[in-house]
Amino acid sequence: MTGLPSGVYRAIATDGRVSTCDGNEFITRNVVISESTLSVSNFRVIENIPEVSEGTCKNYPEPSGTIDWLATTGGYSNDIFFSISSSVRRTTAYNGFNIELIGPDGSNVDLTGNSNLFGLPTQPSLERPGFTYRFRNLPSGEYTLTITENVTGTLIPCQEVFFFTVEEFLPIQYDGETVFETDVCTGAVDGGITASAIGGVPYIVNGIPTYEFQWTYTPTDPTAATQIFYGETVDPAYPGTYCLRIIDQNSHSYCSCDPAGANQVTIEVDDVVEPIATEGNLADPNNVGSLVKSLPPDCTGGGLNGKIGIQVTGGQLPRSINWYIEDPRYLNDPVSPGYRPLTEYDNRTSLDNLLPGNYKVIISSQSLTGCANTTNYTYYEEIIQVSPNRELYIMNGPFVDEDLCVGQQGRLTIDIFDNNDGNLSFYYNDILIPSSDVVRLSDRSWSVAIVNAVETADFRVVNEEGCWITTEVNRGIGEPNFEYTSPNYEASSLILAREEVTFKNTSTDPYVKSEWLFGDNSPPELVPTLVDSVITVRHTYGISGTYFATLRIYNDIECSEEITIPISVGKGYNIMVPNVFTPNKDLVNDYFRPLFSGFSNMTFTVYDFRGNVIYNEFKEEADINNIKGFSIDGWDGNFAPYSPYYIYTAKGLLLDGETEVERSGTFILIK
Incomplete structure (x- = not known):
C-alpha cells in the first residue's frame, strides 16, 4: 500500500469461514505513519563575563559597532547550546546532519575550529538526535542556524532554519539628574536626590530592576568630613559633590567620578543661598598678610581700645546685625542669655574702643522666608573674643578694704600681668601714688595705699615701657533689703519648722552679687545679680527658734552693705x-x-x-x-x-x- 496519509493503522487478517464457524482472525499492532520532522531543541545561551575583584570599579566595554571574532575569546561573549530533534524515516542508513551558522555580519561562522564548536565539526555530524552541541565565544548580534539532513541520491533532505539573538553587554550608565538645589528653609534638597541607571545586568526585586548604589558625599564646607551613603536615595541631601557607584548583579560597576572610566558625571547640590559666614577684616600685626576678627587693646589705649572687624557673606537678604557683650547679670535675657545688648553697634561690622571680653554677634535675615525654623541661611551667631593686652593687663581686682569703702584712707589690692616684669606706677584720680605707699605682695599682686579716697575715680597702672591700663574704682553701693515668706506664713503669719522659706532680694542698685547667711550655721549662699530678674533663694530651718538672717550685697570692688532680720520659726525659740x-x-x-x-x-x-x-x-x-x-x-x-x-x-x-x-x-x- 502506498500514498497513505499520516495516521495510526492496523491490519486484520481472516480466513474464508463465516463468523458463525470456528474461523481464525489475526489483528496486527498499531502502525504509525507521520510526517518527517527536524527541529532545534533545548536551546540556551550562557554569558561569558570575567570576574571582578571586590571593590574594583570595572564596567562593561563600550559597544564597538563591529564584529571582532578574534577578540571574543577574552570575555564578554556567549556560548550557545542546543540539540537536534528528528523524526525522519528513511530506509537508508543514518548519515547525520549538516550544520551552518550565519553571523551578525552576514557571513558564515567558521565552525571547524576549536574556538567555536565543541564536537565533530569538520564533516557532517554523525551524532544521533539528542546530542548537545555547543558553539563558543559568539559576539552579540542576530544569528541564523540551519540544520540540513545529509542524504544521498534523489532523496529530498529535511531542513530546519532557527533564528536566535545574542544580547549585547551594555555598559552601566547613570541617567538621572546631575544638578540639584537646596531648599532655603532646610538647607537640603527637598525630597533628597534619587539615582537612576540603565545597562548592565540589574537585580530584579519584586519584578522591578534595580542596582546597588553607593554614594560618596564631599560637603561644600572644607572643614566637614566626607560621608558614605547606601541606597537609591540620599535624603536629606546637603550642598556638595556626590560621587556615585552603581553595581549590578555581576559585580560590574559604574563610578561617576572615576577619572579612568568613561562617561564621567558630576552630581552636585548647590545652595540657593550661601549660608551666613564671617571672615576677619583686621590686619594681624603678628602675621603679615593675614586678617583676624579681633585685636586686643594696645599700650596707647589704657586697655580700652580693643577692636572687632568682620566681613559678612551669604544669607537671605536683607540682614540685620546685633552685638552683645558677656554679662552674668543678663542670664535670663530671652534673646541672648548671659549677654548684654550693645545697641550702639547695631548693623555695624567694625567695633572700636572695646574692653577685653567675649562679644556675641547675631546676624539674622529680615526677609519672610516662610520657614518654620531658623537655618544657617537666615540666622547666624558667633562668639568673638577681645583678648587683654598681652603686655599689661589686670588679672584680678581691684578690691578695697573696709576703710576705703567708707571713705577713709585705706588700701587697694590688684593683680597685674606685666610682660616686662618690672616696677609699676599707680595713679588714683590722676594723682601719682608715692612708691612708699606701694607694696608688691608677689610677682603679680600689689597693695596700694589710697589716702585721698573719693566716691568714683580712675585707677591707672603704667609699666616701665610706658604701656598703661586704666579701670574705674567706684565705692557706690545700693541699700540692702529683703523679704521672706512661706506657704504657712501666707495663711497664718507663722513659719513652721522644716518648712521651705522663700527669700527675695529687694536691695537697690548698684551691686554685683549678694551673700545670704541664714543664721543657723548653714553655709552662706552667694548669688549673682541679674539685671532683668531676681534669683529666688530658698532655705529650710530644721527646728523652732528665732534666726537672724543676713543679706550682704557687694559692689565690683568688694565693698559691702548688709541687713539682718530676725525670723521666728515654730514657737520662736x-x-x-x-x-x-x-x-x-x-x-x-x-x-x-x-x-x-x-x-x-x-x-x-x-x-x-x-x-x-x-x-x-x-x-x-x-x-x-x-x-x-x-x-x-x-x-x-x-x-x-x-x-x-x-x-x-x-x-x-x-x-x-x-x-x-x-x-x-x-x-x-x-x-
Missing part, C-alpha cells in the same frame, strides 16, 4: 544643751553651754550634784530695738569638784519681753 562635756583642749566640746535662739537675755548656771553653784553667766541683747542675737560663753571645766554628774539651768526672757522660759538637766564631765 529653742534651747539645746549637750549631756556630755569633754574639756580636753581639742577644740571640740571644750566649753559647756546651751545653744539657743529667740531670747532677749539668758542666765546660765552649773551646779554639782550637791547643789553647789560652780559657774554662772548672764547675757542679753545690747539693743532690744536692734536684735542681733547673742550667745553664752560657757563653762570651761576649770576647778571642777568631783561630782558623779552635774546639773545646769538655762533661764531667759523671750523677745516678746513677757514670756520667761527655763530649761534644766544633767550632764557628765569626761577628761
Whole structure:
C-alpha cells in the first residue's frame, strides 16, 4: 500500500469461514505513519563575563559597532547550546546532519575550529538526535542556524532554519539628574536626590530592576568630613559633590567620578543661598598678610581700645546685625542669655574702643522666608573674643578694704600681668601714688595705699615701657533689703519648722552679687545679680527658734552693705544643751553651754550634784530695738569638784519681753 496519509493503522487478517464457524482472525499492532520532522531543541545561551575583584570599579566595554571574532575569546561573549530533534524515516542508513551558522555580519561562522564548536565539526555530524552541541565565544548580534539532513541520491533532505539573538553587554550608565538645589528653609534638597541607571545586568526585586548604589558625599564646607551613603536615595541631601557607584548583579560597576572610566558625571547640590559666614577684616600685626576678627587693646589705649572687624557673606537678604557683650547679670535675657545688648553697634561690622571680653554677634535675615525654623541661611551667631593686652593687663581686682569703702584712707589690692616684669606706677584720680605707699605682695599682686579716697575715680597702672591700663574704682553701693515668706506664713503669719522659706532680694542698685547667711550655721549662699530678674533663694530651718538672717550685697570692688532680720520659726525659740562635756583642749566640746535662739537675755548656771553653784553667766541683747542675737560663753571645766554628774539651768526672757522660759538637766564631765 502506498500514498497513505499520516495516521495510526492496523491490519486484520481472516480466513474464508463465516463468523458463525470456528474461523481464525489475526489483528496486527498499531502502525504509525507521520510526517518527517527536524527541529532545534533545548536551546540556551550562557554569558561569558570575567570576574571582578571586590571593590574594583570595572564596567562593561563600550559597544564597538563591529564584529571582532578574534577578540571574543577574552570575555564578554556567549556560548550557545542546543540539540537536534528528528523524526525522519528513511530506509537508508543514518548519515547525520549538516550544520551552518550565519553571523551578525552576514557571513558564515567558521565552525571547524576549536574556538567555536565543541564536537565533530569538520564533516557532517554523525551524532544521533539528542546530542548537545555547543558553539563558543559568539559576539552579540542576530544569528541564523540551519540544520540540513545529509542524504544521498534523489532523496529530498529535511531542513530546519532557527533564528536566535545574542544580547549585547551594555555598559552601566547613570541617567538621572546631575544638578540639584537646596531648599532655603532646610538647607537640603527637598525630597533628597534619587539615582537612576540603565545597562548592565540589574537585580530584579519584586519584578522591578534595580542596582546597588553607593554614594560618596564631599560637603561644600572644607572643614566637614566626607560621608558614605547606601541606597537609591540620599535624603536629606546637603550642598556638595556626590560621587556615585552603581553595581549590578555581576559585580560590574559604574563610578561617576572615576577619572579612568568613561562617561564621567558630576552630581552636585548647590545652595540657593550661601549660608551666613564671617571672615576677619583686621590686619594681624603678628602675621603679615593675614586678617583676624579681633585685636586686643594696645599700650596707647589704657586697655580700652580693643577692636572687632568682620566681613559678612551669604544669607537671605536683607540682614540685620546685633552685638552683645558677656554679662552674668543678663542670664535670663530671652534673646541672648548671659549677654548684654550693645545697641550702639547695631548693623555695624567694625567695633572700636572695646574692653577685653567675649562679644556675641547675631546676624539674622529680615526677609519672610516662610520657614518654620531658623537655618544657617537666615540666622547666624558667633562668639568673638577681645583678648587683654598681652603686655599689661589686670588679672584680678581691684578690691578695697573696709576703710576705703567708707571713705577713709585705706588700701587697694590688684593683680597685674606685666610682660616686662618690672616696677609699676599707680595713679588714683590722676594723682601719682608715692612708691612708699606701694607694696608688691608677689610677682603679680600689689597693695596700694589710697589716702585721698573719693566716691568714683580712675585707677591707672603704667609699666616701665610706658604701656598703661586704666579701670574705674567706684565705692557706690545700693541699700540692702529683703523679704521672706512661706506657704504657712501666707495663711497664718507663722513659719513652721522644716518648712521651705522663700527669700527675695529687694536691695537697690548698684551691686554685683549678694551673700545670704541664714543664721543657723548653714553655709552662706552667694548669688549673682541679674539685671532683668531676681534669683529666688530658698532655705529650710530644721527646728523652732528665732534666726537672724543676713543679706550682704557687694559692689565690683568688694565693698559691702548688709541687713539682718530676725525670723521666728515654730514657737520662736529653742534651747539645746549637750549631756556630755569633754574639756580636753581639742577644740571640740571644750566649753559647756546651751545653744539657743529667740531670747532677749539668758542666765546660765552649773551646779554639782550637791547643789553647789560652780559657774554662772548672764547675757542679753545690747539693743532690744536692734536684735542681733547673742550667745553664752560657757563653762570651761576649770576647778571642777568631783561630782558623779552635774546639773545646769538655762533661764531667759523671750523677745516678746513677757514670756520667761527655763530649761534644766544633767550632764557628765569626761577628761
